[in-house]
Amino acid sequence: MTDQIVSKRYALALFNAAESAGEGLTEQVQKELSFISDLWEKNAELRAFFEAPQIPGEDKEKMLQLTFRGKISELLLQFLLFLLSKGRLVHILEINTRYDQLLKEKEGLVEAQVITASPLDEGLSVSLKEKMEKKTGKKVSLTYKVEPEIIGGIRVIVGNQIIDHSIRTELDKLRESLLSLKV
Structure with a gap:
């Protein structure tokens, strides 16, 4: 085990x-x-x-x-x-x-980690928290992490789920699709 x-x-x-x-x-x-x-x-x-x-x-x-x-x-x-x-x-x-x-x-609390290229301002943080609480129907506790290498956008990790809308990931996807094209 x-x-x-x-x-x-x-x-x-x-x-x-x-x-x-x-x-x-x-x-x-x-x-x-x-x-x-x-x-x-x-x-x-x-x-x-x-x-x-x-x-x-x-x-x-x-x-x-x-x-x-x-x-x-x-x-x-x-x-x-x-x-x-x-x-x-x-x-x-x-x-x-x-x-x-x-x-x-038990308390209905969900923890999520928010990763951005630069710190979020207060308004965006509050808005993000409200949207996540509305979507999950639970209280959400957010922790923030700054990773400049994602270039821009946002990556949210909730439990074992990753929601990735970072520019780095989009560029990587674009690169992969261009490399897979046969010329």
């Missing part, structure tokens, strides 16, 4: 458990999981400790309990202990990403 599938399943299980446990717990777990993921990502010693095969599982379990008991929800602590027992704690970053996506889906 690929890491992405594993992470998605664990994130979904945690999300469903948090939803079942009570109001507001899904958001609380997301904040706590994000905090733990940041720790995991930034602290090489922490990762090395939990990934070391020579350290007994009981010691790792004690470390988790000492470190997080009373600081995070019991649900998340039990989830981390479960991941540890299954040897899946190494997937915590991807689980966090997947959990965050599930929470945004």
Whole structure:
């Protein structure tokens, strides 16, 4: 089973458990999981400790309990202990990403990345956001990236869909069609 599938399943299980446990717990777990993921990502010693095969599982379990008991929800602590027992704690970053996506889906929020050759002015940004919200029927969160190499136009990435209306892409298409002509 690929890491992405594993992470998605664990994130979904945690999300469903948090939803079942009570109001507001899904958001609380997301904040706590994000905090733990940041720790995991930034602290090489922490990762090395939990990934070391020579350290007994009981010691790792004690470390988790000492470190997080009373600081995070019991649900998340039990989830981390479960991941540890299954040897899946190494997937915590991807689980966090997947959990965050599930929470945004629940809230009806769509994330999109907008790529332009130069920064968009405020009016265009607002207009683009409104049009995307109208088209998707959901709240849209836009992040902006400037890539001068697209020359002009716009490229929008929503999930795994790319809407490309950049001049660079149009020039590439024109070049390909001209090269494919038989003279």
